[in-house]
Amino acid sequence: MKRRDFMALALGAMPTLALGAMPTLARAGMARQEEPRRPRRPQRIVTLFQGATDTAVALGVVPVGVVLSWQDPPIYPYLRSALAQASLLGLETQPNLERIALLEPDLIVASRFRHQRIAPLLSALAPLTLLEDIYHYRYTLETMAQTLDRQARAESLQRVLASRMATLRARLQQRFGARWPLTVALLDIRAGEIRSYLAPSFGGSVLTQLGFRWPRQVEGHAGVLLRLGGVESLPAIDADVFFLLQPRDRPAREHYRRLRGHPLWQRLAAVRQGRVWQVDPVAWSLSGGILGVFGMLDDLDAWLDTTEASA
Amino acid sequence: MGEARVLRLGRFSRVVAWRAWCRVVAALLVVLLILLASLALGEAALSAPQWLAALRSPDSGAGLILWQLRLPRTLLGALVGAALALSGWLLQQVMRNPLASPDTLGVTAGAATLAVGYLAFLAADVGTAWMPLAAALGALLAVLLVMLAAWRGGTTPLRLVLMGIGLSTLLSAVTTFVLVSSPLTTTLSAYVWLTGSVYGGNWSDVGWLAACFGVALVVLMPWVRLALLAPLDDGLAVGIGVRVQWTRTLLILLAAGLAGIAVAWGGAMAFVGLVAPHVARRLLRQPGAAQIAMAVVVGAGMTMAADLAGRLLFPPLDLPAGLFVAAIGTPFFLGLMMKQAR
Numbered sequence: 001m002k003r004r005d006f007m008a009l010a011l012g013a014m015p016t017l018a019l020g021a022m023p024t025l026a027r028a029g030m031a032r033q034e035e036p037r038r039p040r041r042p043q044r045i046v047t048l049f050q051g052a053t054d055t056a057v058a059l060g061v062v063p064v065g066v067v068l069s070w071q072d073p074p075i076y077p078y079l080r081s082a083l084a085q086a087s088l089l090g091l092e093t094q095p096n097l098e099r100i101a102l103l104e105p106d107l108i109v110a111s112r113f114r115h116q117r118i119a120p121l122l123s124a125l126a127p128l129t130l131l132e133d134i135y136h137y138r139y140t141l142e143t144m145a146q147t148l149d150r151q152a153r154a155e156s157l158q159r160v161l162a163s164r165m166a167t168l169r170a171r172l173q174q175r176f177g178a179r180w181p182l183t184v185a186l187l188d189i190r191a192g193e194i195r196s197y198l199a200p201s202f203g204g205s206v207l208t209q210l211g212f213r214w215p216r217q218v219e220g221h222a223g224v225l226l227r228l229g230g231v232e233s234l235p236a237i238d239a240d241v242f243f244l245l246q247p248r249d250r251p252a253r254e255h256y257r258r259l260r261g262h263p264l265w266q267r268l269a270a271v272r273q274g275r276v277w278q279v280d281p282v283a284w285s286l287s288g289g290i291l292g293v294f295g296m297l298d299d300l301d302a303w304l305d306t307t308e309a310s311a
Numbered sequence: 312m313g314e315a316r317v318l319r320l321g322r323f324s325r326v327v328a329w330r331a332w333c334r335v336v337a338a339l340l341v342v343l344l345i346l347l348a349s350l351a352l353g354e355a356a357l358s359a360p361q362w363l364a365a366l367r368s369p370d371s372g373a374g375l376i377l378w379q380l381r382l383p384r385t386l387l388g389a390l391v392g393a394a395l396a397l398s399g400w401l402l403q404q405v406m407r408n409p410l411a412s413p414d415t416l417g418v419t420a421g422a423a424t425l426a427v428g429y430l431a432f433l434a435a436d437v438g439t440a441w442m443p444l445a446a447a448l449g450a451l452l453a454v455l456l457v458m459l460a461a462w463r464g465g466t467t468p469l470r471l472v473l474m475g476i477g478l479s480t481l482l483s484a485v486t487t488f489v490l491v492s493s494p495l496t497t498t499l500s501a502y503v504w505l506t507g508s509v510y511g512g513n514w515s516d517v518g519w520l521a522a523c524f525g526v527a528l529v530v531l532m533p534w535v536r537l538a539l540l541a542p543l544d545d546g547l548a549v550g551i552g553v554r555v556q557w558t559r560t561l562l563i564l565l566a567a568g569l570a571g572i573a574v575a576w577g578g579a580m581a582f583v584g585l586v587a588p589h590v591a592r593r594l595l596r597q598p599g600a601a602q603i604a605m606a607v608v609v610g611a612g613m614t615m616a617a618d619l620a621g622r623l624l625f626p627p628l629d630l631p632a633g634l635f636v637a638a639i640g641t642p643f644f645l646g647l648m649m650k651q652a653r
Binding site for chain 2: 090097099
């Protein structure tokens, strides 16, 4: 190597050394943080996804900070009175970390699914419980009951839920007799597409527990939802009952209006038998927690009341 | 060149444009001010004494905000901007085209395709930790593909640009397809990535990006002279003894690597790579080491300012810096161009 090249290299090394110092600084910065102490019964908790917020309220631990809701922001109407004092922490996908730090929580509940990237920062701020996913309400309930030390409360909630479900199952059986179990589809009609939530989804899992069956086309489908591009794929969602999330905006309502006029839609079993029931999207899809499940059961009771009255 | 002086160290000598470097230092001071502002401002309002105390005690609550939240993310923004600006400067030299940027060669599109694909198909099982690798890989693959397609016993800038734009368009289509067909939940994080954001940057991100940037700089250093000659006509360059094809390939790969690592951690905010070199050129006419340094400083300053704006302007929302790179960068850029036109 020529000497000139060597000198150039040496000059080049200087800024590089400065940059090289950054990883060292980084390591020092990381070494300094120690695991914050985890209290046995956390009081000031922060919940970073909707299902955790719902579940915390159900367990009687009102969060001091929550993320914005997906619909009717800032907070779903059914949680508004409980969360009147809670701070808003921005979007579920990108919560405001400084606000979380300022709240000095003694527990943060987040999900690996959404917050894996910021998990190291979160756990530097407060003890962190990272749930694997966000839509298994029972798993959320059990995990949170354990970290919050509210197992008794969780068990009584599960008991109430089980007995309500048993009542509803019996009622469904009685109402539909030999035709029971009915096949079901949980639909979300949006401006540009139709979504069909399947058995593994939040709403779908509750319907399965109630004894509803899924059409053969989607039975055993691993995904949470099916997206239909156009009317031609409508037969793929054919079922005895449609629970339809209330279209949330004008384009979606317009889409639904057009769909109802379409012959392929009119040939679907649920439509022919007049069993399309609009339900609250917050309870049926967005809440992700056990309070949302109770909301679903209320809706189903109301639906049965109506069908029985008309029968 | 009355403002240039010669620096001699034994047999090593360099022409140093002192005036130009003074301007670079001035720009650096502005960037340091932005850094200070990024550290001082935020959701948690700290008084000056509180702030100083927090600076000294990284373990306190306020110290945590400074040392774990504000500083790493600001540095990450600075590094992303610096790498993109350097990449853009190199490409504009090599392509002899003021509109060249990491976008033009398909770097961003390649990174985006693989990053979004990773989010859609792998993130659920593997976690998001390897996403930077996917993005960097995508960037490099895209550039290699462009070079391969444009190679006909050598490349010309025009062929490269055309191939790059073509491949970018193709890859954008693939990205859109993946976005449309992937579950709704990944779509959200993908959009944030596509806008470009240093949200949630931590020290390990900073360390990795700094190390990669450092390696790229070391590799680049001996070849900067050739980058300065790149705008010359091929025949002329050959005449003064430049290995044109070899140099071009090397510099393009370096630029792609720089943009790739920047995009890997900062998301697709390649606009910095287009604008920062122009701003640097307006501030410093003479191409040279000082102009490169200026581009790097401007790029770092732009992303830092954009991230600060994203953090402060719409609380409690923490918006992606990429939004504000465009929102702040474009008027500044247009202003400079108009001033020059007059």
